[in-house]
Amino acid sequence: MGETVARLTAAVDAGLAGSVRLVVDVVWLAWRALGAALTLRFDRTRFVAELDRSVVGALPLVLAAGLATGAVMVWQTVEGLARFGASVYAAKLVALSLVRELAPVLTGLLLAGRAGSAIAAELGSMTITEQLDAMRALALDPIRYLVAPRVLALAMGLPCLVLAFDFAGFAGGLLVGVLDKGIPLGAYLEATRSALLASDLEGGALKGAAFGLLIALIGCVNGLRTDPKRGASDVGRSTTGAVVAASVAILVADAALTRLLLGWVV
Amino acid sequence: MRIEVSGLVVRYGEQAVLDGVELSVPEGGLHVILGGSGTGKSVLLRCLNGLERPAAGSVRVGEREVTKLSAGELGELRLDVGYVFQYSALFDSMSVFDNVAWAAREHRGLRGEALREEAQRCLTRVGLEELVESMDRMAPSALSGGRRKRVALARAMAMAPRVLLHDEPTSGLDPASARAIGTLIADLNRAEGITTVVVTHDLDLAAKLAHRISLLARGRFVFEGNAGELRDRTGDADVRRYLEGGD
Numbered sequence: 289m290g291e292t293v294a295r296l297t298a299a300v301d302a303g304l305a306g307s308v309r310l311v312v313d314v315v316w317l318a319w320r321a322l323g324a325a326l327t328l329r330f331d332r333t334r335f336v337a338e339l340d341r342s343v344v345g346a347l348p349l350v351l352a353a354g355l356a357t358g359a360v361m362v363w364q365t366v367e368g369l370a371r372f373g374a375s376v377y378a379a380k381l382v383a384l385s386l387v388r389e390l391a392p393v394l395t396g397l398l399l400a401g402r403a404g405s406a407i408a409a410e411l412g413s414m415t416i417t418e419q420l421d422a423m424r425a426l427a428l429d430p431i432r433y434l435v436a437p438r439v440l441a442l443a444m445g446l447p448c449l450v451l452a453f454d455f456a457g458f459a460g461g462l463l464v465g466v467l468d469k470g471i472p473l474g475a476y477l478e479a480t481r482s483a484l485l486a487s488d489l490e491g492g493a494l495k496g497a498a499f500g501l502l503i504a505l506i507g508c509v510n511g512l513r514t515d516p517k518r519g520a521s522d523v524g525r526s527t528t529g530a531v532v533a534a535s536v537a538i539l540v541a542d543a544a545l546t547r548l549l550l551g552w553v554v
Numbered sequence: 555m556r557i558e559v560s561g562l563v564v565r566y567g568e569q570a571v572l573d574g575v576e577l578s579v580p581e582g583g584l585h586v587i588l589g590g591s592g593t594g595k596s597v598l599l600r601c602l603n604g605l606e607r608p609a610a611g612s613v614r615v616g617e618r619e620v621t622k623l624s625a626g627e628l629g630e631l632r633l634d635v636g637y638v639f640q641y642s643a644l645f646d647s648m649s650v651f652d653n654v655a656w657a658a659r660e661h662r663g664l665r666g667e668a669l670r671e672e673a674q675r676c677l678t679r680v681g682l683e684e685l686v687e688s689m690d691r692m693a694p695s696a697l698s699g700g701r702r703k704r705v706a707l708a709r710a711m712a713m714a715p716r717v718l719l720h721d722e723p724t725s726g727l728d729p730a731s732a733r734a735i736g737t738l739i740a741d742l743n744r745a746e747g748i749t750t751v752v753v754t755h756d757l758d759l760a761a762k763l764a765h766r767i768s769l770l771a772r773g774r775f776v777f778e779g780n781a782g783e784l785r786d787r788t789g790d791a792d793v794r795r796y797l798e799g800g801d
Contacts, residue, residue: 421605422643426657426713427632 310533313509314502320431321439321505330436338438342403343445349402350395350449354456357390358382361457362464366471376471379479382461387488388549391453393542396499399446400534404507407438408530411511412523418516430512439504446500447493454492491549498545499538506534555616555634555716555749556581557602562611564597571597572608573773579766582747584740586760588784589770590799595753596640598770599719602751603635604628615717633661636710636748640722642702644694650677650705651689658712676708680738700731707738718742720752724759736762757781757797769796 510530559577600606613620724732761781769777
């Protein structure tokens with residue numbers, strides 16, 4: 289019993305220490321990457337390539353997820369609201385939940401799996417094959433050429449993907465609401481329009497930017513921390529670590545940002 | 555540029571990988587560091603361009619004390635110090651041309667035709683004339699081990715370095731390719747006057763190249779001289795262990 293408790297305590301300690309180290313590394317990398325971005329000392333070609341790969345490349349996935357989420361939400365909410373003869377309010381509910389919560393969080397989680405893992409795996413592979421050392425040996429700063437372009441691309445691109453998720457979600461909800469549940473098109477559109485304020489869209493986009501920043505930074509930190517001595521298995525650990533840490537960070541940041549934005553929007 | 559190393563200590567945890575290494579390479583000299591696996595040869599090489607920070611000691615390259623340089627100053631040092639990695643470390647997402655041209659574009663400001671000419675010159679200098687035509691579309695993964703080493707050398711040459719550091723330049727190569735790489739290293743040192751340090755476990759390569767050979771064992775140099783003297787020093791336990799071990 290005592291041994292189990294000691295082992296559990298040690299595991300918790302290690303977990304806490306690991307989390308603190310991750311936060312410190314993310315803050316340090318954010319400082320350097322944003323410094324490079326703000327002083328325009330980053331590789332613009334790689335920034336455009338990363339936008340294309342991580343953001344444009346994720347568009348079909350995000351649109352499909354948005355469409356399905358909007359449709360499912362209308363099916364679920366109309367089912368409940370119909371009991372009170374308030375089916376049309378499903379449009380309001382779907383619009384608000386999509387824009388404020390579901391679009392940024394689900395887009396963030398999708399991108400954590402898609403782009404965050406890709407970043408960690410790529411930088412991890414470069415670390416174990418000495419390509420990062422080769423860059424340093426050529427006086428090429430990995431922050432400027434590898435980290436800053438990815439951080440900027442995701443921080444700027446994710447809000448666009450959140451908006452794409454919003455519109456796909458509206459479309460999915462509209463199709464189900466009008467074609468399957470018989471809500472008049474005009475009533476559905478009017479309910480959606482009246483439910484939303486511009487600040488809702490802005491808040492969702494702001495969350496998207498924050499999540500993009502977190503996904504890229506956590507992916508980069510995990511990739512750069514890959515241990516060359518452990519080889520390919522550590523690339524796997526880095527990749528898994530990046531997805532798990534980014535997903536948790538998105539959920540925690542969402543709680544904090546929601547509280548902040550609710551105070552601002554009301 | 556001359557290289558002076560004094561009292562160099564590198565520790566990993568409690569273990570001293572290098573424990574008081576002394577090394578002196580004159581400007582334009584060619585020095586070979588021999589040793590078995592895990593003796594710290596590569597660690598020593600990494601200390602010479604600041605990729606590794608020692609626990610104690612001094613590393614001077616030209617007028618610079620490497621151990622005291624800031625990140626920015628290390629960048630300036632590395633413009634003068636080319637490094638060829640054991641497994642080439644080519645950027646596998648780039649073409650051969652981009653591998654060779656990247657640093658020249660960033661640091662020497664070369665663009666367009668001037669950059670292409672420089673990449674062609676470097677590839678030709680390392681005996682890869684046949685790659686010049688296809689360098690834009692050729693990926694490093696399509697090259698043989700020997701050619702990858704040569705492209706890595708061309709990449710280092712594109713910086714116009716005054717010092718070249720080679721980490722195990724013949725490892726993984728067939729005997730003919732290994733001999734060719736050895737000839738190339740000696741030729742670059744002689745013709746361009748580049749101060750050269752080669753780390754290897756290959757005594758044949760050392761014998762072919764060496765102005766001077768050092769044998770690293772137990773964290774420090776246990777022999778300095780030429781290949782003939784090394785082969786004759788069979789009374790020394792470390793030398794005997796190296797010669798009999800073969801690596």
